[in-house]
Amino acid sequence: MNKIIIGSDHAGFELKEKIRQYLKEIRYDTEDVGAYSEEAVDYPLIAKKAAKKAAKSSSKGILVCGSGIGMCIAANKIKGIRAALCYDRYTAKAAREHNNANILCLGARTESAKDYKEIIKIFLTTPASKEERHRKRVGQIEDI
Template sequence: MLVLGSDHGGFLLKQEIKKHLEERGIAFSDVGCFDENSVDYPDIAKAACDKIVSGECELGILICGTGIGISMAANKVKGIRAACCSDCFSAKFTRLHNNANVLCFGGRVVGPGLACMMVDAFLDAEFEGGRHQRRVDKILALEENFGK
């Protein structure tokens, strides 16, 4: 299952992503926010990442105004590899080469058409492993060594 989350800056785009996922028949859990009232993106990132770390969800999509803040917050959670992307190539290759488990982008940066294409690129790609596994292992070692 996929987990979705946004702050108020990403709420409207998240609604478009939800429609797209429903059309594709992809199950998701929405951890908020549920309207355009101001919320703090670290709270949304934590709620979504908790579902990934617990194993309830495999992947996540997080949206704030720029995608930057929510990706920074998500990356503070041990076991999360969040990537802020604004193009399909990066969204695809962050899964293929970095084994990212969270895609982040900005509701004020990316339009709905591109966002849906990025979601597809991210979800349809699978980690290639091989030489990339060594690099992901080094990322995990950094996480362990610095006590996340």
């Protein structure tokens, strides 16, 4: 069973719980780094914890906050993380194929939140491109 690191702030807590259940249904194990309730928490701390775990274990992650933006910005501060804010099928597929993204960020208060299952499935099942141009660009990102 594949392990996915999941985390949210208070705004994303409800959606994160739905995601955890969905991942279980499609046979993924999860490691939940918080939040554990709707009590206010600071998203950068959750993003940092999740991103460090994902980078260390070469796991994928899913982070949720109100817009998805804050989690994405914070997670991308961790070396080895390529977090992507995805809001539809195209962005989920492109994030994996072109950028070898390893953390999916979602916005719980956005219109695309209702499509979380489809976005997650595409993100988790799309392999990174083996095309040289994409591999080169991912390498250039890593060198920054």
